[in-house]
Amino acid sequence: MRFKEIDEKIIAASVVSRFLRYVQVWTTSCRHVEKTPSTPGQWDLAKLLVEELQALGVQDVTLTDSCYVIAHLPASAGKENVPCVGFLAHLDTSDEVSGKDVKPRLVEDYDGGVIYLAGNRRLDPALDPDLAAQKGKSIIHTDGTTLLGADDKAGIAEIMGAVECLIQRSEIAHGDMEIIFSPDEETGKGLPDFPYEKSRAAVCYTLDGGALGEIEVECFNAAEAVITFTGKSMHPGYARGKMANAVVMAANFVNMLPRSESPEATDGYFGYFYASEINGTTERARLDVLVRDFDLGVMKERLERLEFFAKAVEAQFPEGAVNIEITDQYHNMKEKIDERPEALDMLKQALSNTGVDVRIKPIRGGTDGSRLTEMGVPTPNIFTGGRNWHGTLEWASVPEMTAACKVVIELIRLWGEA
Ligand SMILES: [Zn+2]
Known part of the structure; x- marks a missing residue:
């Protein structure tokens, strides 16, 4: 036509x-x-x-x-x-x-x-x-x-x-x-x-x-990870060696996400971790990380890495806890x-x-x-x-x-x- x-x-x-x-x-x-x-x-x-x-x-x-x-x-x-x-x-x-x-x-x-x-x-x-x-x-x-x-x-x-x-x-x-x-x-x-x-x-x-x-x-294959940091709050004047600050825990986690695998550092067929939203207090903080990859195998590996990062944060903050909830978004x-x-x-x-x-x-x-x-x-x-x-x-x-x-x-x- x-x-x-x-x-x-x-x-x-x-x-x-x-x-x-x-x-x-x-x-x-x-x-x-x-x-x-x-x-x-x-x-x-x-x-x-x-x-x-x-x-x-x-x-x-x-x-x-x-x-x-x-x-x-x-x-x-x-x-x-x-x-x-x-x-x-x-x-x-x-x-x-x-x-x-x-x-x-x-x-x-x-x-x-x-x-x-x-x-x-x-x-x-x-x-x-x-x-x-x-x-x-x-x-x-x-x-x-x-x-x-x-x-x-x-x-x-x-x-x-x-x-x-x-x-x-x-x-x-x-x-x-x-x-x-x-x-x-x-x-x-x-x-x-x-x-x-x-x-x-x-x-x-x-x-x-x-x-x-x-x-x-x-x-992309896509998943959303909602990461919750549970800290231990107390009077900051008497917190030495006792407080676990969920705000700092979350910041620590963000720092572990590889900068070379972020949306702003990748294009073409490279996947990424995208720390898209963060909020919280000493007691509790929430971080949203969007995980993207074209390859399903690499995607699984990315999600496992989030678990490793969580354990690493917990190791640094023995009084705190990190929980990850992953939602599958699309394939x-x-x-x-x-x-x-x-x-x-x-x-x-x-x-x-x-x-x-x-x-x-x-x-x-x-x-x-x-x-x-x-x-x-x-x-x-x-x-x-x-x-x-x-x-x-x-x-x-x-x-x-x-x-x-x-x-x-x-x-x-x-x-x-x-
Ligand atoms: Zn659209």
């Missing part, structure tokens, strides 16, 4: 207007809240999407008790028996930076210069080659006070744009299309309360990736995707058909796709055109968002021929 010039413009306009609307809904999630969704704002976006899907004419739309939107665009006549293909994006944004009162700025025909933002922040093309490459194109960035939320509202806008296009262009024959918008991806809970009974996708794609052409079929999806190569083959074909060069890279993180893959639905991840996620310097490329939307349309069309 060839997209004509007019289609490009219609698709871009649809994706951009949707994106600008969605990012203004405050959907920051909170990883310390157990229930799903972790924050009420995610309902607002979910309800908006339900309304928009219904307004487009999609009849089979469900909003679950846990804030999943799951919808189906029925197959074209004669395509009822081709595999159902799912497209998934997440409603929430990271809680590392505020996602409240996002004021997106659309720059048409970007001049390639420095963009000044609030608080002395700036988008500098000299420091960001990807940004420099957007000269003459349209981009969307923040005002510098919040994140943008392209992770993952770009993905949502691209899927919605594809649904709109498929409804308007009924000559594009396709099979059953499943649309899923999930809450709390950023909390690392991994699709809690997923409505499996409503899902019938044989293969799925997340739109939760980065730059044009990047597709991802390999992600590398490569092995499972390799078992069903057609999911990736079809994706590569869709990129090629829409004129996008394929770049396969490992995800230094996870997506909801890793969970679905584990459940037997191979779920590669597709670029969305967003950059600098989880920060105030986040921006998104309009031509790349348009390209992602076209890939979705081409993918569902290709699967219709399977």
Whole structure:
């Protein structure tokens, strides 16, 4: 299928207007809240999407008790028996930076210069080659006070744009299309309360990736370690030889984490320990360490090392105790995707058909796709055109968002021929 010039413009306009609307809904999630969704704002976006899907004419739309939107665009006549293909994006944004009162700025025909933002922040093309490459194109960035939320509202806008296009262009024959918008991806809970009974996708794609052409079929194995330090508190004036200070115990533990195996010291296929949060008093302190590795064997070894560090701290503080609780978060999806190569083959074909060069890279993180893959639905991840996620310097490329939307349309069309 060839997209004509007019289609490009219609698709871009649809994706951009949707994106600008969605990012203004405050959907920051909170990883310390157990229930799903972790924050009420995610309902607002979910309800908006339900309304928009219904307004487009999609009849089979469900909003679950846990804030999943799951919808189906029925197959074209004669395509009822081709595999159902799912497209998934997440409603929430990271809680590392505020996602409240996002004021997106659309720059048409970007001049390639420095963009000044609030608080002395700036988008500098000299420091960001990807940004420099957007000269003459349209981009969307923040005002510098919040994140943008392209992770993952770009993905949502691209899927919605594809649904709109498929409804308007009924000559594009396709099979059953499943649309899923999930809450709390950023909390690392991994699709809690997923409505499996409503899902019938044989293969799925997340739109939760980065730059044009990047597709991802390999992600970290991930675990969270919550380490509790129990000290022995007493009057500091009479503490000599008696006090065990949980604050110092925790600091000691952090010092044992190898600096060369931290997020800020690694890239590519190297895993890490990430001391992500710490708080406490003399009596009791808590440290959260996120452990990541592509190799499951090395991952196990990393978790064992945490136990060694705990014993070493206890040896230095005989009056204190260290306890580690490990929660498995998600697994590398490569092995499972390799078992069903057609999911990736079809994706590569869709990129090629829409004129996008394929770049396969490992995800230094996870997506909801890793969970679905584990459940037997191979779920590669597709670029969305967003950059600098989880920060105030986040921006998104309009031509790349348009390209992602076209890939979705081409993918569902290709699967219709399977
Ligand atoms: Zn994401």
